[in-house]
Amino acid sequence: MRADRLVSLLLLLQNRGRMTADQLAAELEVSVRTVYRDVEALHTAGVPLYGESGHAGGYRLVAGYRTRLTGLTVREAEALFLSGAPDAAARLGLGPVLTAAQLKVRAALPGELAAHADRISARFHLDAPGWYAPDEDVPHLTAVADAVWNSRVLRVRYRRWKEPTEVERRLEPYGLVLKAGRWYVVAASGTPEAPGAPRSFRVDQILRLDPPTEGFERPAGFDLAAFWTAYQRDFHARLHQGEAVVRLSPRGLARLGGAAARAAEATGRAEDDGWTRAVLPIESVDHAHDTFLGLGTDIEVVAPEELRRRMAGTVRELAARYAANPARIARSTGE
Structure with missing residues (x-):
């Protein structure tokens, strides 16, 4: 060292x-x-x-002296791919390696290009997690990363959302993805003879990880970035399998985001009162009910009828609650 x-x-x-x-x-x-x-x-x-x-x-x-010791090690070359996400590199155990690699690259640059690199790093910083995302504990991340680097099989106990919630899995890990501050391992789950199609698994949901003792052959030509792009596209297609017809005020229209905003732009039709009628994708009646309530009086559900009834029932319940006797509210709060 x-x-x-x-x-x-x-x-x-x-x-x-x-x-x-x-x-x-x-x-x-x-x-x-x-x-x-x-x-x-x-x-x-x-x-x-x-x-x-x-x-x-x-x-x-001494002025004019420049070292030629700028060859990158394998670990430093790997770390450079995480140069835009120093926190991610640190979590993978590559923090010091990344620093050394960046020093070597900068030392090899001519003065003008080195100054340009300094201006870029001084003016742009990547912070991937959202403001309200907790700093999740991912105790097995380093071990999973090591298995990815070295093509080692992972045997894990994994927590999933459906019953049974805790399952044993044999994973052949092909790559790691950091999405909005959350780590996913893309892996095939199955037997050595039939490993299955690759899927994504949340690294923070790995409850136990046995020390890897078995290797595997990574599929030739597997493209992690292409897989993840297709996976996200399919995920959103599966996620939004229903539709709702709604009317939106100008303020409500402006408050939409993501798939809902794109759908409103594609299907929206202005009405005489200044509102917009649009068809929005929804996951389910329950999810749409909770989401649309957040828009308050800036949205009116037209269809499906089940969702419209749910919204109306909640509004009636809220109106009754806020119209309650002030004396009763004072008693309940001890005033």
Whole structure:
């Protein structure tokens, strides 16, 4: 590991110019004393490195010196594919590896391109999870990632939504996907003779994972990105198997999002009162009832009749509740 650290120290100075021992220690996550020893080792190896004392002091390479030690290791090349998601790289155990790979790439760039790369990283940052998504505990993520890298079979106890909720599964993992802050492993589930078609499994729903002892042959030509695109398309097609005819106020129309907004744009027809009649996809009457209530008075359900009755019944119940005797409400709250 010391050789890797010496290369990282050298690349830091090449990329950033003068740096103090404290700054180098913080970047390399070592003590200042270790930095002193590493600098002495580089001196001994003939690297033209010198130190300056005083307020503006620090370590610096002789002007014009550039190292050729910029070859990427296999792990660093893997980590570069996660350079836009540093938190994801850290969760997969690739945080330090990613930092080393980025240093090597930047050191190999001409000055003008390196400055351009710095401007990009200073102005754009990717934060995949939503504001209200909890920071989920994914204890088996590193083990699953290792099985993906090395084509090892996973034997897991998995929690699913239908009965029986806890099942044993043999998985041949083809890849990992990070979607909206949630990790999924794309894997075939079955026997060695009949592994089955690939499906997605939430990594945080793996309750137990046995140490992998068996390898498998990853299908030649399997395209993880293409699979995930098709999977999402099929998922949404299965999800929205019903339809509802609704009327929307201008405000209600503006509040739609996702598939509902696209459907309203495609099927919407303006009416004389300024509202829009549209056909929206729905998962079920129950789900549509809960979703449409969120639009309040900016939506009117026209069909199906079952959904319209459900909405009307809820509205009547709410009206009765809010029209209750104020004296009774005061008694119930202790006022």
